[in-house]
Amino acid sequence: MTAARTRADACPGALQTHAAADGALARVRVPGGLLTADQLRVLAAAARELGDGGLELTSRGNVQLRGLAEDDVPALGDRLAGAGLLPSATHERVRNVLASTLSGRSGGLVAVRPWVAAFDAGLQADPALAELPGRFLATLDDGRGDVSGLGGDVGLLALDDGVALLLGGTDSGLRTTADDAVDLLLAATRAFLDERTEQGGAAWRLTELADGRARVAARVGMPTAEPVAVPAAPVLGPVGAAEQDDGRIALIGVVPLGRLTADQVELLARLAPEVQVTPWRSVVVPDLAYDRVDDAAVDLHRTGIVFDEASPWLRVTACAGRPGCAKSLADVRADVVTAVLSGDLPADGARQHWAGCERRCGRPRGDVVDVVATGAGYRVSSTRT
Template identity: 50%
Template sequence: MARHVADSCPGVLRLHEAADGPLARIRVPGGRLGPMQWQVLAEAARDLGDGNIELTARGNVQLRRVHDAEALTERLAGAGLLPSRTHERVRNIVASPLSGRIGGLTDVHTLVPELDAGLLAAPRLADLPGRMLFSLDDGRGDVSGLGADIGVHAVATDDFALLLAGGDSGVRITAADAVDVMLAAAHGFLELRGDDPGRWRLRDLEHGAERLADLLGLAPGPDRLEFAAGRDIPIGWLEQDDGLVALGAGVHLGSLPARTAEFLAAIERTVFVTPWRGLVVTDMEEWAAEQVVRVLAPMGLIFDADSPWLLVSACAGRPGCAKSHTDVRADAAEAITAGRVLPPTDRAEWETGHIEPKPAPRQGVPDVPLLAPADVSVAGRQHWSGCDRRCGRPRGTVTDVVATDGGYRVE
């Protein structure tokens, strides 16, 4: 894809001027946040933002309507959430949330701090676009379908498939070499991109994956793994391999109130932000997990895997986005509470999490009827968008509910 400008992905030091005010995006490598960090985020959202913490599709978090950028920077730096002023936007690392606790071939969370430290230690890697994504999958296939630019997928306890531009490159590497190879690939991307700031992702380079593997001197083998965007996301009561309990929780349209975040901090456990805009609270005794559900379910966290809230995602919409035709989040929430978000028609597909790719959505098709918000009723996975850009649309099979200046179009 040919562009002519550098990516404008926001961070903490470079805010995005949204229609409702400045937006800060905070990178959370591997989605891991400790109790003190949750408390700092909660206080920052309440004191400096709109009172909510938004969860992103890369396991990061963001604050809207930031009115004191300097104060936010100081608070986040003190909590270890801004370890570098030069590299803050390039720390996009997703990892299998349950790795090391439930299933998987190996614990990829041990690689997250090593990869993050390697990114921070290389001055040249500060030039990576803010849209570049790294993934670490423990073999269960939950994050390898997210289309990362550079990733590894466990094929055995000590062996990984190297993923480039969202696909299996055919290259196999050892666990001991995984981080070094990923960092070398990041350097290689910058070399292949050259002086063109409009190449934001590896897939933007013609034959980028093949050229990068060749540049690294890595010979692909004959085997290729196939990855699909799955829906087997962690929700509810999850028994860890060590006998403790984790809880997977959904969050209404990915927006977490500061007060709820303070309760998460009070649990005094590691809580992971997942790439599905949810949470995993880890390492609890059964009695403690029961108490967490009793307290946080009434506050809006979703522990029921059949909840219709888990079927719906939405862009920012109004008032956050000037391009949006309407407040899609309010319309989507009303559809859910009114019972107009229906169960999937193919239950087996939903339960297995194996979803076949869907052709690119049609844009501006004249024969699709326009519906008033109260007339929109859709079954299964759906994404509500305020315009044809469809920002935040998840990968895989999704019904698009797209706002126009005359109503919603369902595709």
């Protein structure tokens, strides 16, 4: 357990923005990473007309606009609300939901997209859940094991014989059915807040509570199964073309440094009625007829989206750096681009995260080489988190 927190988290939202060095930063929650074509068009227009022209993908499958004028934040809120991207002003920061990539289209034991919608609706329907921290995260895993290891506070993991409730990233031993799974997840979410109230303090994450996993589990029910090992999150998400169960194709492309231009966002909107953004800062364009795949891949690749598993862009992440962050000691992103294009990445191109200071914002979990600006260059070191 970390030292007891005494203040609420300051995670940005779409209305409660963060004052960055390059203007206001708005984070738009996208449960399950699912965005319709119309929503993409609204985001592209907002990025172009109100922001810095781009859309950032986050490690939780959300999106960010930056470079906003404070005066334009209400107008952004209106646009997002009109597109269904801000269904609740009170709950906007708490809708952090990761869902299995391609669920319902390819692989997995259950389709979790209905869980995403039901959990999101359940969150918004309960006024008390507006008090959740902006960092609280739910993972909905269809059994392929891609999101359960991504540090969720509560989660569902589909198994061959039911659905496991995960608490703090481990199996609680509580089991349910696919039909009742969302109710159990909502109960666990409420139990986190109840336990936090009883313990006092302002914990942001379930594992910050004293004996959090066990105490939250006890509030929800009795374990009925031996806990299973929760799959570790894959280091890299899927990339390339994946055949769906219905014979159509999903294209999965990695977005270098997680930044899409407004033009790229509009291109995505033209290619499919719905796309999914992933925690690996990639985009899934599903439901493509076989004879459309090559053209779509060429169009996306031409704009810089990557489909090659061997590309260094799959292994390099970076924080905002200069000019977006006043703390940064370097223009990290420009330096990463230079290093990638010159074939000059440190550590032989191993998985690496570049940061403008020691905070190392946005660092992926697991084995990652840290490349941290010092003011006189970069320090390269390898640690595990």
